[in-house]
Amino acid sequence: MKHLGATRSALENAHAVITPETFVRTALAEWPGSAVVLHIAPVIGTRARFVQFTAQMPAGATARESAHGYQRFAFVLSGEVEAQIEGTGDGEKRTLTDYDYVYLPAGVAHTLTARSDARVAVFEKPYEAVEGVVPPGVYWGNERENPGYAFEGDDHLIARKLLPDEVPFDFMVSTMSFAPGATLPYTEVHYMEHGLLMLEGEGLYKLQQTYYPVTTGDVIWMGAHCPQWYGALGRDWSKYLLYKDMNRHPLAMLGCGL
Template sequence: MAIDTWQLTHFPLATNQLELKQQQDKKPKQSIRTPQYLDCNVYMGNLKMQSFSPFSSLSFFLLLTTPILSGFVKTALTQDGFCSAPSVLDADSDSSTQPLYWKVTNPTLSPSHLQDLPGFTRSAYKKDHAFITPESHVFSPLPDWSNTLGAYLITPAIGSHFVMYLAKMQENSKSGLPPSGVERFIFVVQGSVVLTNMSGNVHKLTVDSYAYLPPNFVHAVETDAAATLVVFERRYSRLENHVTEQIVGSTEKQPLLETPGEIFELRKLLPTSLAYDFNIHIMDFQPGEFLNVKEVHYNQHGLLLLEGQGIYRLGDSWYPIQAGDAIWMAPFVPQWYAALGKTRSRYLLYKDVNRNPL
């Protein structure tokens, strides 16, 4: 087998191995039992491999020196199998330099990633739950809002007693009022907005800020730049001698509450007094943490995963879930969550409270 000068100059290691291979080919073959898994270490800048064949050494070198392919190398091939590549090859774009909740509007598995899979969606709808993912969102002009697109995620058409939707406000946009007798809750996931009421009070709401607006409460939400809100609305269930008030706040200012028997962190964004017929919970899970109770109850839920990823059980279905995914849970559907990945999971959860189910 001829070896040219260019190969001697650029691949001396591979060339020497080729010559050695030629000599070894002349020897009688021996039956050698190799281990099922071969130890293999790969270091960036200092490639170290054990038991590489001449072909695999040359091929792997070419693969690493090809700019287009080097970023996609996830395993190192040996003559006896595969070994894991170091985690340094995994570029994690979800860094602390990104804005809070940025994955809601820029999910890891975005609709653009599924363009070459016609007809595919992770979304699912069943009689007792709905799992709604970003590739299924349908945005259209939001009724009574100006210069705003909305995607309704949950409505009474599926059996809920509340509405949950995303509002994408553009430049110089303004909210409309909900129908008579309907209360509203808004939570900012991207950008900022200005909330005003008929008394002239003005509040600037940034990411992680929220507002509760009582029924028949005149108000306006405006922005001169892009902003994304998640909005909950429901017809208020009145109790005699109890009245709700406008509330403006932010998640970080709410205290952590005790969760007996559980390990997740819980914050409630609204008062627990009888006047309020629903609450919004913020629930945090570290990777590997999960709900201890496999819940089955009369309350309905609307959920938006703000950060992280995990597995959500709904009935007999198990859904991989990522930031940006939404869920509707009907009364008495079995439900359970476990956080996966390397970062915190946080979700926002609607729950009806303080009212007799009858």
């Protein structure tokens, strides 16, 4: 029915649900040859303070660091991507495959090269420096090797923090895995905003006062203080990749509009 305009996508003042049948590919100068779907940017809703996009990289395509010096988190959804940190020798060259990721600090020169057709989920934002705090370095990991922990003591809801929970980092990326029928324990309302990508499964997401059916490939933006809750449906576990800002005073954050 999409040819008749039907879609699950929706945009409100404090949230958005963006589904694959509405994705529009574009290009970014730092990602030549790749088709980029820009999901979340500061022009959305109440002005997001980060960017979330998916890069579809054909074999041989390359990407460089942000021309504006933004920090970057790159998570490989499929395929094989070689990450090279420039100026550090071969010790900082790694091949990333499904669910491998790398955090690349602001201003760190690097190259991402697709060794096969690949899809990469990316979060970028300006770094919020704190006086006396040394900025973080490059950080590597694999989501599937992270044992996680029972969120709020519920072993049917597993959270995995993909970055160190430390003051130098001004955002966190994590995954949340839900057994069929598992839910968040309550509706959350907080100042941190979220960018979310459904990695696996399906469920219902409550955003403000609306319940949305969501499934693999969907993207969600949740602005500050957006009421939010999720419940898993279906026969299999569901999982989403989640960005949130952290460790910084709200009035000091870039893009707060003050």
